[in-house]
Amino acid sequence: MRTYIIKRILLSVLILFSVTLIIYAVLRCLPASYVESMAMQLATAPGAKPYEEWIAQLNASYGLDKGIIAGYFTWLGDFARGNFGDSWKFTVPVVEKFHDVVWLSFVMSAISFTLQILIAIPLGIIAATKQYSRTDYVITAGALLGISLPPFFFATLLKLVFAVNLQWFDVSGLVGRTYAQLDSWGQFMDKAHHLVLPIATLVITSIGPLMRYTRTNMLEVLNADYIRTARAKGLSEHTVVYKHAFRNTLVTLVTIIGGSLPGFFTGALITETLFSIPGIGFTSYQSMIIGDIPFTMFYMTFIAVLTLASNLLTDILYAVVDPRVRIA
Amino acid sequence: MSDMNKPNEQANSTSGETLSLNDDRRVKTLSPGALVVKRFFRNRLAVLGLVILAIMFLFSFVGGMISPYREDEQFYTYTYMEKEYVGVTRNEDFRYVSAEGADFGSAAQAQFLMAQMMGKTEFDYKDVTYGVAEEGKDFYSVSVDGSVIAIAYKDIVNAADNKEEPAFNVKYEALKLYTNDGTGSFTADGMELSLDEDGNILQGEEVLGYISRFVVQSKENGVVIPRDFKESLEQVLDAEGTEFAYTGEDGEEHNYTITYDASTKIWSVMQETETYVYSQYEAPSAKHPLGTDTNGMDMLTRLMYGGRVSLIIGFIVVVIECLLGVILGGLSGYFGKWVDNLIMRIVDIFYCIPSMPLIIILGAAMDGMRVDPKLRMLYLMLILGILGWPGIARLVRGQILSLREQEFMTATEACGIRVSRRIFKHLIPNVVPQLIVTCTMQLGSVMLTEATLSFLGLGVKFPFASWGNIINDVKNSYVLTNYWFIWIPAGVCLSLAVLGFNFVGDGLRDAFDPRMKR
Numbered sequence: 152m153r154t155y156i157i158k159r160i161l162l163s164v165l166i167l168f169s170v171t172l173i174i175y176a177v178l179r180c181l182p183a184s185y186v187e188s189m190a191m192q193l194a195t196a197p198g199a200k201p202y203e204e205w206i207a208q209l210n211a212s213y214g215l216d217k218g219i220i221a222g223y224f225t226w227l228g229d230f231a232r233g234n235f236g237d238s239w240k241f242t243v244p245v246v247e248k249f250h251d252v253v254w255l256s257f258v259m260s261a262i263s264f265t266l267q268i269l270i271a272i273p274l275g276i277i278a279a280t281k282q283y284s285r286t287d288y289v290i291t292a293g294a295l296l297g298i299s300l301p302p303f304f305f306a307t308l309l310k311l312v313f314a315v316n317l318q319w320f321d322v323s324g325l326v327g328r329t330y331a332q333l334d335s336w337g338q339f340m341d342k343a344h345h346l347v348l349p350i351a352t353l354v355i356t357s358i359g360p361l362m363r364y365t366r367t368n369m370l371e372v373l374n375a376d377y378i379r380t381a382r383a384k385g386l387s388e389h390t391v392v393y394k395h396a397f398r399n400t401l402v403t404l405v406t407i408i409g410g411s412l413p414g415f416f417t418g419a420l421i422t423e424t425l426f427s428i429p430g431i432g433f434t435s436y437q438s439m440i441i442g443d444i445p446f447t448m449f450y451m452t453f454i455a456v457l458t459l460a461s462n463l464l465t466d467i468l469y470a471v472v473d474p475r476v477r478i479a
Numbered sequence: 480m481s482d483m484n485k486p487n488e489q490a491n492s493t494s495g496e497t498l499s500l501n502d503d504r505r506v507k508t509l510s511p512g513a514l515v516v517k518r519f520f521r522n523r524l525a526v527l528g529l530v531i532l533a534i535m536f537l538f539s540f541v542g543g544m545i546s547p548y549r550e551d552e553q554f555y556t557y558t559y560m561e562k563e564y565v566g567v568t569r570n571e572d573f574r575y576v577s578a579e580g581a582d583f584g585s586a587a588q589a590q591f592l593m594a595q596m597m598g599k600t601e602f603d604y605k606d607v608t609y610g611v612a613e614e615g616k617d618f619y620s621v622s623v624d625g626s627v628i629a630i631a632y633k634d635i636v637n638a639a640d641n642k643e644e645p646a647f648n649v650k651y652e653a654l655k656l657y658t659n660d661g662t663g664s665f666t667a668d669g670m671e672l673s674l675d676e677d678g679n680i681l682q683g684e685e686v687l688g689y690i691s692r693f694v695v696q697s698k699e700n701g702v703v704i705p706r707d708f709k710e711s712l713e714q715v716l717d718a719e720g721t722e723f724a725y726t727g728e729d730g731e732e733h734n735y736t737i738t739y740d741a742s743t744k745i746w747s748v749m750q751e752t753e754t755y756v757y758s759q760y761e762a763p764s765a766k767h768p769l770g771t772d773t774n775g776m777d778m779l780t781r782l783m784y785g786g787r788v789s790l791i792i793g794f795i796v797v798v799i800e801c802l803l804g805v806i807l808g809g810l811s812g813y814f815g816k817w818v819d820n821l822i823m824r825i826v827d828i829f830y831c832i833p834s835m836p837l838i839i840i841l842g843a844a845m846d847g848m849r850v851d852p853k854l855r856m857l858y859l860m861l862i863l864g865i866l867g868w869p870g871i872a873r874l875v876r877g878q879i880l881s882l883r884e885q886e887f888m889t890a891t892e893a894c895g896i897r898v899s900r901r902i903f904k905h906l907i908p909n910v911v912p913q914l915i916v917t918c919t920m921q922l923g924s925v926m927l928t929e930a931t932l933s934f935l936g937l938g939v940k941f942p943f944a945s946w947g948n949i950i951n952d953v954k955n956s957y958v959l960t961n962y963w964f965i966w967i968p969a970g971v972c973l974s975l976a977v978l979g980f981n982f983v984g985d986g987l988r989d990a991f992d993p994r995m996k997r
Contacts, residue, residue, distance in 0.1 A: 162824075162827075165824075166824070166827050166828050166831050167831070169828045170828055170831045170832055173828070173832065174832070174837065177837065177840060177841065177844075178840065180844070181840070181843070181844045181847065288523065288524060291524060291985070292524055292982075295524075295978060295981045295982060295985060296974075296978060298923075298977075298981055299923060299927075299974050299977035299978035299980075299981050300974050301927055301930050301931060301934075301947075301950075301970065301973055301974060301977070302931070303930075303931060303934045303950065304950060304966075304970035304973065304974065307950070307953050307959065307966065307970070308967075308970070310959065311959060311960070311963075315959070315960045322956065417833070420835060420836075420839075421931060421935075424935075435836065436839065439836055439839050439840050439843065440839065440840075440843040440937075441843075442840075442843065442844075442847075447836070447840065450836070451832075451833050451836055451837070454833040454836070455831045455832070455833065458830070458831050458833075459831060
């Protein structure tokens with residue numbers, strides 16, 4: 152087990168190295184970068200140096216005068232030492248900005264994920280126990296509809312219905328106009344109120360896969376011999392479904408839940424952008440489109456690390472919950 | 480043997496048509512493919528998905544041909560727009576005219592202004608004593624030694640259209656009358672002149688010039704404002720009206736509205752003109768069943784062509800993914816060892832790359848490089864394909880790993896069949912069912928990714944339509960709230976198409992895998 156984990160970690164480091172190299176190379180190839188536009192702006196100031204001098208100076212100060220490979224290793228060295236640099240767009244240290252915005256996304260994802268589990272698993276079980284009934288069709292169709300709805304379209308529809316026509320919520324933003332005058336409870340409620348539509352979007356557009364997994368796994372388990380034995384013993388249907396069958400589907404569910412852990416920290420790019428929620432998704436989108444290399448590099452490396460970690464975690468969890476699985 | 484044939488004989492004897500129990504013809508045999516088809520069509524959702532897809536394909540590919548309009552055909556309309564025609568200010572500063580040969584420079588003018596403010600009747604400047612006389616309202620004459628050398632006035636004497644600037648004496652005499660609310664005849668420079676109620680200076684019937692407090696400036700280049708327009712404008716301004724009509728030389732009557740800006744003290748006269756513009760956001764009608772978009776293009780036609788683009792992009796991306804995935808996954812699964820190791824590590828790397836951020840960055844990069852929209856679509860497909868193959872490679876590898884241990888593969892090896900033939904003729908066909916299911920679902924998700932990118936403005940670009948970039952218009956919140964026909968149909972089409980692919984994929988999965996049935 153230990154050698155397996157060590158081997159996996161070493162392999163992950165190698166993968167991470169390649170991934171960051173690829174991302175760095177892509178980012179460096181971007182034309183019309185942030186530096187150029189900044190040099191353009193600085194050069195127009197009265198009495199300023201010409202554009203060429205500015206761009207040379209800025210390139211040197213941002214480490215862009217080196218080649219891609221040399222630049223990458225400089226970045227890697229800084230990264231390994233925990234120096235992630237300053238964000239160009241937000242002009243604060245990357246980690247500080249990240250820390251500022253990531254918890255909002257985390258809360259949003261955590262709430263929506265909990266809701267997803269609470270809704271999807273019971274519905275999946277019901278669909279499986281009543282296979283080919285009308286309920287099953289409705290649930291399956293609903294799950295597929297959730298997968299098929301483009302988040303941006305669904306979010307816009309929600310906005311039109313609940314924010315524009317019914318005026319129950321604000322169209323976008325995290326806080327209302329009167330936020331500053333509210334007491335701390337009022338401020339909390341104001342934020343919660345503004346998060347209703349984004350969380351609804353997240354839950355409905357991403358509930359499908361979990362529901363389908365539950366249904367498929369339940370069906371598989373319900374066809375197993377030990378379920379027939381349980382029924383033959385004369386156990387009540389409730390005991391059969393929830394004690395004997397459902398517990399056995401938990402094995403696969405654990406791996407899925409483990410696999411969705413990175414999502415807690417990567418934020419919901421589209422939903423946050425549409426609702427102007429200042430979470431990590433919206434922030435990273437802003438930094439990506441202007442080519443803010445330090446922030447984007449940090450964000451993408453962070454996602455890559457999380458993905459690798461969660462893969463490893465999932466594999467280990469799988470072995471822990473299911474003793475039949477042997478890790479070689 | 481004869482015993483066993485007995486029942487058959489009996490059966491045959493009772494009815495000539497009845498078949499024997501073990502006669503093959505009694506059993507309806509179905510090929511595995513036919514079984515799959517049968518199971519597929521028993522699934523109502525799958526059939527519904529198939530119907531949706533058929534409608535979408537017809538809509539996108541046939542609809543574009545039937546539609547009377549082109550994809551980028553713009554429609555125009557006439558609309559009344561208010562354009563600023565002239566700006567009017569009321570003159571509040573003194574203007575000076577000096578008599579011929581006399582000198583009354585700006586320094587002397589300043590001295591005059593001071594004297595006028597303090598109500599003096601004379602002032603000294605450069606050893607000369609100037610006399611100031613108030614000749615009328617806001618009208619002063621400046622004299623030296625009893626002879627008038629200059630006049631200062633606020634009511635401006637203008638030359639009539641195509642006439643010379645009136646001489647000093649003409650101005651002087653006319654103003655004298657005008658500022659004292661007088662009309663009638665006067666003489667200046669030996670001419671018999673008269674002043675009418677509108678402030679016109681006439682020689683007989685001929686208008687030489689006119690007096691007015693208002694300065695009228697044309698806001699359009701090369702437009703000369705006729706005198707009678709000014710006259711009627713002045714009357715409206717005096718009456719503090721806000722609207723008037725004027726019939727120009729071309730005989731067309733235009734309506735004008737007047738707005739006054741108190742901070743700049745300027746009256747703006749807006750002319751209502753008929754302008755030829757794009758028919759923007761036209762409401763649905765018989766001519767345009769879904770109205771027109773922001774560029775005045777027919778929405779329904781855009782929707783059809785958009786569907787074409789979205790579907791084609793989905794297909795091409797999935798084909799690229801399949802090609803790469805099947806070849807690399809097949810090689811990996813079949814050869815194992817270091818080939819497998821290498822390819823699987825590449826797959827791991829691709830899995831680890833955050834694809835959505837990377838695609839957004841590349842989209843922004845293409846924005847920066849101003850890539851041609853057509854070329855951009857090609858790049859988009861390549862990027863999506865290259866980022867999407869690892870999933871298929873993993874699937875193919877996993878299947879092949881289990882298949883290659885089976886007896887039929889040992890048989891192919893024993894028969895000495897070529898390796899490439901073994902992989903692509905004997906292994907891959909066994910992976911196809913799984914592959915079809917995955918590809919169908921993948922089609923839906925690729926279409927979603929493309930639409931999301933186009934919605935963000937980083938995917939398919941104008942002039943090409945895609946369902947995603949049609950919805951992009953809702954970024955303008957006025958469109959979101961007022962023009963449902965712009966974005967809801969595109970969103971519904973997109974959702975339906977993706978739903979269709981998912982229904983069909985789900986149905987195919989069930990159909991190919993009968994273990995899931997009770």
